[in-house]
Amino acid sequence: MTPPRTQPKSAPVHVADASPEAIIEMRGVVKRFSNAAGEFTVLKGIDLTINRGEFVSIVGKSGSGKSTLLNMITGIDHPSEGQVIVNGMDIYSGVSESARSKWRGKNLGIVFQFFQLLPMLTLLENVMLPMDYVDMYDFDERPVRAMELLKLVGLEQFANKLPVLVSTGQQQLAAIARAMACDPPLLIADEPTGNLDTRSADTIIGLFEHFVSQGKTIVMVTHDPSLTSRTHRNIIISDGELIDETISRGLPQLRHRHMLEFTKIAERRIFQPRETILSRDASVDYFFLIRSGEVEAVLKKPRSKETILAKLGKDQFFGDVELLRGGKAIANVRASSKPVETLMIPRADFIRVMEQSPITAEAVGKIVQKRLEEHRMADPRKSKRAA
């Protein structure tokens, strides 16, 4: 149910504490739907910041809430709770539907899976439509600008054709030209390649990369892993909640539900420069993922200088060897010269999930193997024992 909105209704207003770098800020966004079966919550308190100039993909299984999340940004649907700030403006509080519609026309370009070109208008006319709708650019300038955009997407020669006479890939390119008609800073795309062959999809992502290089921000929902690898950031939504991006990058083979479980149970801790995180031979109770900063795994030989076994940075992990191969730390681990932010997963939870997730366990196991090799070569105690 949509809560009553503050009166009077007017255009979106600037939010005083909005981050200047952010183009999208979602704060505690909840979306509930009611139907005959009762009420259910599709988005369960989403906090998300997307910065200007980022190329972001959003993935999630069917029913995870990814389209609803996108609908909150485009204003197709309204949050039940929380705040959505786009380009510094609160787009919901006290904003009328028509004011939001005008605002959207100038600030957002939107691309849909099924293109949504008007069948009775030529490609050129379709591209001109948003300029007419929000009354941007001089009347004479509109066809010129539309033609430039069609040229940019490689459709100049089809400008006067109706959509039905061009391929689906070309229809989507025209839809992208239309989305950019009013030169918006932000492009939102909902499965833009979902209905296209690989080659057309590749052209479209190339075009998106071009827009990003020009300073635009692009947020794209997709289920195609070959596309997510080309974005700056990949956000995973599972069961209406966002997965911590350090967890999804550090342990990409995990199932979404396990990633979400880790997101919920992970303890966040910051270590100061040079602070010891694990002491050699002490028991290890957590699996650590590095959110920012760098750690050093160090072996101290008696009467000699210490050896730095490894330096680990953002999205890498440690504690794995100990948790999977016996409980004691095989080296000292400390923060390097800057503070380190970590996510800590309790031992029992980590081991349980590894048992349920053989693919991740195998991937982590390979890293464990490699680290043990490195350790064996560097550890004076073990080489002595071997001798």
Add this chain to the structure above:
Amino acid sequence: MKLVKPMADFIVELKNVNKTYSTAAGDFPALKNVNLTVNTGEFLGIVGKSGAGKSTLLNMINGVDDLSSGEVVVRSRGGQVSVHDLDEDALSLWRGRTMGVVYQSFQLLPMLTLVENITLPMDLAGNFKPRESRERARELLELMELGEHAEKLPAFISGGQQQRVAIARALANDPDILVADEPTGSLDSVTADHIFEVFEHLVSDRGKTIIMVTHEVGLESRFSRCLTLADGELVTDVEADPKPKRSRRK
């Protein structure tokens, strides 16, 4: 037995229409010497397999694509035009007034409400004053039994409802002819049935002529007349009631 309608009643006439596509692999004849007369008030189905030339035939009728040879004549609102003699601008204007188009994918603008989606073609054509166009859009939504959803965005109604909005939009400028290419192609059978009922109503109560293409089998009996197209040629031409009128099988 049905009376043969006088020639004056025709609304669309195709004379020796040929369409050949040039491809890298050579010339491909999509339509071969098609002769066809569509009468006012018919609900004409054009069936056939994928690639038979059905959509090409529709594109010849509404002038969306050029023909290679032949002529298409359409009578509407007391006038008669040879469609392919019109220049681009005149054709677009004529089409907007004469023919409504409905496709398999509804292509409603997601950011506009249903009533705005239907108002749009009226505003673009400028045939109605803004207030009239809004009232008319509401009437068309009522006709489609969607009046209560007028202010909703397309995302919040079902696929079948969206297709009815697309039909309402196609009727916005009150065209005499509705051209529909696989309009039920992405709908389940119950929903598709509802679309047929809407079309039947438009023909019987609103005097529209509907030309609909489908590759689905078993729908022949729903049309007042049904043509079968195969390899670019008309092979059968059947009036629904009571028996086949004639056959053109070669």
